[in-house]
Amino acid sequence: MTVHQAISTGTTGEVVMKARDVAKHYGAVKALKGVNFDIHRGQVTTLFGENGAGKSTLMKILSGIVTPTHGEIILDGEPVTFHGANDALARGVSIIHQELALAPNMNVRDNIFMGREIRTARGVNFAEEERVTRELMLELEEDIDPLTPLEELRLGQQQIVEIARALQAKSRILIMDEPTSALSASEVEVLFKVIRDLKAKGVSIVYISHHLEEALEITDHAVVLRDGEMTAYAPRAEIDLEWIVRNMVGENFDLGSPPASEMGAPAFSVENLCVPDPSGHGLVVDHLSLEVKAGEIVCIYGLMGAGRTEMMETAAGRLKSTGGAVKLHGQDISGLSIAERINAGLVLVPEDRQKDGLVQTMTVGQNLSLASIGAFTRGLFTSRKAEAKVVDDSIREVTVKTDGGAAMIGSLSGGNQQKVVIGKMLATQPEVILLDEPSRGIDIGAKAEVFKLLAETAKNRGLAVLYSTSEVGECLSVAHRIIVMHRGRISAEFDHTATKEQIMAASGEAVH
Amino acid sequence: MADISTSKPAGGGVNMNIGKILLEGRAFFALVAIIIVFSILSPVYFSVGNFLIMSSHVAIFGLLAIGMLLVILNGGIDLSVGSTLGLSGVIAGYLMQGVEIPSAGIILYPPVWAVVVLTICLGAFVGAINGVLIAFFKVPAFVATLGMLYVARGVALLMTNGLTYNNLGGSDALGNTGFDWLGFNRIGGVPIGVIVLAIVALVIGLVLARTAFGRWLYASGGNERAAELSGVPTRSVKISVYVLSGICAAIAGLVLSSQLTSAGPTAGTTYELTAIAAVVIGGAALTGGRGNVRGTMLGAFVIGFLSDGLVIIGVSAYWQTVFTGAVIVLAVLLNSLQYGSKGR
Numbered sequence: 001m002t003v004h005q006a007i008s009t010g011t012t013g014e015v016v017m018k019a020r021d022v023a024k025h026y027g028a029v030k031a032l033k034g035v036n037f038d039i040h041r042g043q044v045t046t047l048f049g050e051n052g053a054g055k056s057t058l059m060k061i062l063s064g065i066v067t068p069t070h071g072e073i074i075l076d077g078e079p080v081t082f083h084g085a086n087d088a089l090a091r092g093v094s095i096i097h098q099e100l101a102l103a104p105n106m107n108v109r110d111n112i113f114m115g116r117e118i119r120t121a122r123g124v125n126f127a128e129e130e131r132v133t134r135e136l137m138l139e140l141e142e143d144i145d146p147l148t149p150l151e152e153l154r155l156g157q158q159q160i161v162e163i164a165r166a167l168q169a170k171s172r173i174l175i176m177d178e179p180t181s182a183l184s185a186s187e188v189e190v191l192f193k194v195i196r197d198l199k200a201k202g203v204s205i206v207y208i209s210h211h212l213e214e215a216l217e218i219t220d221h222a223v224v225l226r227d228g229e230m231t232a233y234a235p236r237a238e239i240d241l242e243w244i245v246r247n248m249v250g251e252n253f254d255l256g257s258p259p260a261s262e263m264g265a266p267a268f269s270v271e272n273l274c275v276p277d278p279s280g281h282g283l284v285v286d287h288l289s290l291e292v293k294a295g296e297i298v299c300i301y302g303l304m305g306a307g308r309t310e311m312m313e314t315a316a317g318r319l320k321s322t323g324g325a326v327k328l329h330g331q332d333i334s335g336l337s338i339a340e341r342i343n344a345g346l347v348l349v350p351e352d353r354q355k356d357g358l359v360q361t362m363t364v365g366q367n368l369s370l371a372s373i374g375a376f377t378r379g380l381f382t383s384r385k386a387e388a389k390v391v392d393d394s395i396r397e398v399t400v401k402t403d404g405g406a407a408m409i410g411s412l413s414g415g416n417q418q419k420v421v422i423g424k425m426l427a428t429q430p431e432v433i434l435l436d437e438p439s440r441g442i443d444i445g446a447k448a449e450v451f452k453l454l455a456e457t458a459k460n461r462g463l464a465v466l467y468s469t470s471e472v473g474e475c476l477s478v479a480h481r482i483i484v485m486h487r488g489r490i491s492a493e494f495d496h497t498a499t500k501e502q503i504m505a506a507s508g509e510a511v512h
Numbered sequence: 513m514a515d516i517s518t519s520k521p522a523g524g525g526v527n528m529n530i531g532k533i534l535l536e537g538r539a540f541f542a543l544v545a546i547i548i549v550f551s552i553l554s555p556v557y558f559s560v561g562n563f564l565i566m567s568s569h570v571a572i573f574g575l576l577a578i579g580m581l582l583v584i585l586n587g588g589i590d591l592s593v594g595s596t597l598g599l600s601g602v603i604a605g606y607l608m609q610g611v612e613i614p615s616a617g618i619i620l621y622p623p624v625w626a627v628v629v630l631t632i633c634l635g636a637f638v639g640a641i642n643g644v645l646i647a648f649f650k651v652p653a654f655v656a657t658l659g660m661l662y663v664a665r666g667v668a669l670l671m672t673n674g675l676t677y678n679n680l681g682g683s684d685a686l687g688n689t690g691f692d693w694l695g696f697n698r699i700g701g702v703p704i705g706v707i708v709l710a711i712v713a714l715v716i717g718l719v720l721a722r723t724a725f726g727r728w729l730y731a732s733g734g735n736e737r738a739a740e741l742s743g744v745p746t747r748s749v750k751i752s753v754y755v756l757s758g759i760c761a762a763i764a765g766l767v768l769s770s771q772l773t774s775a776g777p778t779a780g781t782t783y784e785l786t787a788i789a790a791v792v793i794g795g796a797a798l799t800g801g802r803g804n805v806r807g808t809m810l811g812a813f814v815i816g817f818l819s820d821g822l823v824i825i826g827v828s829a830y831w832q833t834v835f836t837g838a839v840i841v842l843a844v845l846l847n848s849l850q851y852g853s854k855g856r
Binding site: 316318337338339350355369382425 | 718738742744
């Protein structure tokens with residue numbers, strides 16, 4: 001038995017799978033607004049787009065994890081409805097997630113056959129499984145023993161195992177979400193070689209990456225998404241890096257400009273900050289120093305894993321640093337708890353508002369007032385009147401569109417939920433506000449409103465604002481200064497007159 | 513992102529509203545139905561006297577359930593309350609018998625108020641051990657309190673050598689009478705145990721609705737990470753709920769041993785499960801963040817009035833167990849109906 005009998009029938013380049021007007025709505029949020037594109041046999045189609053553009057939603061639809069609100073998927077000329085990921089897998093579509101879905105405690109063979117073991121009357125046929133695994137590894141030209149525990153393999157090799165798992169299931173369409181994000185340069189070379197081999201065997205690949213140039217090297221077609229819509233679709237021959245960036249970022253939608261605020265003394269600074277990598281070796285934040293003045297807005301640009309989130313969470317007191325200082329008005333606050341830092345005037349708006357920002361079981365008002373309960377507590381008890389005032393003021397200040405403070409938080413759209421998280425922290429009357437990806441997963445109109453809000457608070461309240469983003473267009477909006485982070489360090493610093501190309505180059509994203 | 517809103521019920525027809533009212537007030541309607549059914553089946557069920565007797569039974573579970581509610585709101589569980597109840601009763605009995613101090617050659621008979629305070633302190637101490645294990649040493653609540661279930665029960669058995677302290681009445685000569693007041697006396701016809709329950713319920717209800725601590729508890733139960741980043745002292749909140757649960761169990765232990773005028777080391781066995789059932793029937797979510805005292809009280813009364821009703825009409829104790837189990841499963845089923853539509 002060879003592993004790929006089923007794959008290589010049909011001619012290269014013919015369309016195997018189509019998305020027709022595919023849309024996905026989550027309540028009021030339109031994650032995807034009607035997307036059309038084709039997947040060609042034996043070719044790579046890359047999805048480009050910023051965070052929140054709808055790439056992952058689209059991927060989940062193609063792989064059967066999510067059912068589209070409307071529109072259809074056409075496989076081999078016939079409309080199909082996938083009933084879950086296993087159904088899609090049975091029809092030859094498999095997905096490799098950014099976070100690998102393998103069991104580290106099991107060996108390579110058992111991982112490849114997990115959930116679809118070769119069963120006989122006397123149990124699992126391990127010998128046959130091992131033989132097939134060897135064959136797959138031979139085919140992928142990777143020298144991995146089938147009995148090696150997965151956790152002993154390097155990340156690149158684990159990825160190969162994941163690919164082998166997809167091949168074992170006779171997948172004709174392989175969706176890869178950011179497969180290179182954790183790989184070293186040499187591992188990327190190996191992966192690309194494997195991808196080319198797969199193409200030659202007639203496997204179609206849907207590829208997603210933030211590393212634009214890397215993706216251009218391997219892709220045959222490019223699809224660009226922005227805010228849930230497909231903005232461009234073209235074969236590789238007709239496109240270049242600039243084309244992708246232009247379509248990703250859009251024709252300069254006005255996200256505001258730096259406010260003419262009066263800058264005061266440095267309000268917030270970190271000095272030589274070091275944060276260890278959770279895996280135990282190396283630093284995610286590596287001797288980093290920066291400062292933000294009162295009334296100033298500073299943007300941190302960097303790719304995922306650049307250390308932005310870790311820097312901010314350390315400053316806010318959630319993570320422990322191994323060295324360096326976090327200072328508020330020149331005073332070291334490293335020893336304070338989160339609550340003490342909030343009282344001192346330093347607040348963080350976390351990146352993941354579902355996981356870290358909102359309490360889903362509470363109302364809009366209770367979420368808004370959560371960080372400033374002390375302000376409306378009279379003696380032992382909270383004052384309803386004083387709380388209502390805090391809530392109403394917040395709703396007005398951050399312009400949340402809601403039926404009132406008593407509405408459940410889940411009834412709001414993503415953008416309004418984000419405003420609630422920001423409003424909650426602003427209600428504590430801070431002097432420094434850190435925002436980790438404040439524009440993540442919200443639509444362009446809400447983005448503009450969030451940035452306008454930041455500009456106003458910096459100007460009117462003299463607030464020091466530090467926000468991070470992985471969308472280059474958002475660096476050049478309200479920020480007075482742009483700091484680019486790469487692997488835990490500051491790789492460049494610009495004022496607001498910088499160009500997108502300069503910023504992207506410094507992040508290690510586009511140009512080598 | 514599945515939590516982005518089922519927006520308000522579109523249309524809002526009358527049927528839908530009735531369904532919604534029935535669903536949200538289910539514990540209340542269940543209680544009304546239980547009272548109606550048993551009143552028809554038994555002539556003695558529907559009387560003030562019987563309601564008060566049944567309520568004094570409910571008081572024990574009710575006290576445990578209020579403590580349990582706090583823990584469950586925090587997203588935890590406290591399996592040790594039944595054992596803590598038993599241990600508290602034994603400690604109270606031990607103190608009432610007099611503490612012998614061999615070096616001084618005297619026997620100390622603490623007054624009843626001191627017995628009550630010391631017993632409550634013991635409950636708080638047991639809860640604090642649970643809380644510290646869970647909040648600081650990250651022991652899963654289920655495991656930590658399961659361990660405490662055994663340890664507290666074991667200590668109670670060791671202290672009494674498996675025997676029961678009888679004769680908790682005290683004597684005038686020793687100045688320690690009045691322990692049975694808690695269990696036997698009535699104020700305006702209402703048993704003291706029921707009054708204790710009402711006071712605890714009111715206080716905790718007020719704490720939950722109107723204090724910063726209450727808000728912190730709901731927030732850290734709903735989303736601990738978000739609460740922590742909003743400056744909520746999530747660890748202190750966590751320890752506090754287990755301490756409060758221990759205190760509630762100690763109070764229940766005092767009331768129970770006073771009602772029985774005896775303190776046995778096996779008192780309160782499996783009561784923790786009844787307490788959890790009352791909280792769940794009252795509409796609280798075991799995942800934390802949802803629930804209130806009113807619901808939990810209704811839940812406790814549903815269980816108490818149901819099982820006492822079954823006794824009154826002469827149904828076998830085995831059937832009572834089956835009925836109680838069915839009610840619990842039904843309640844959880846309805847909970848998932850109510851919260852399931854909202855997503856997590």
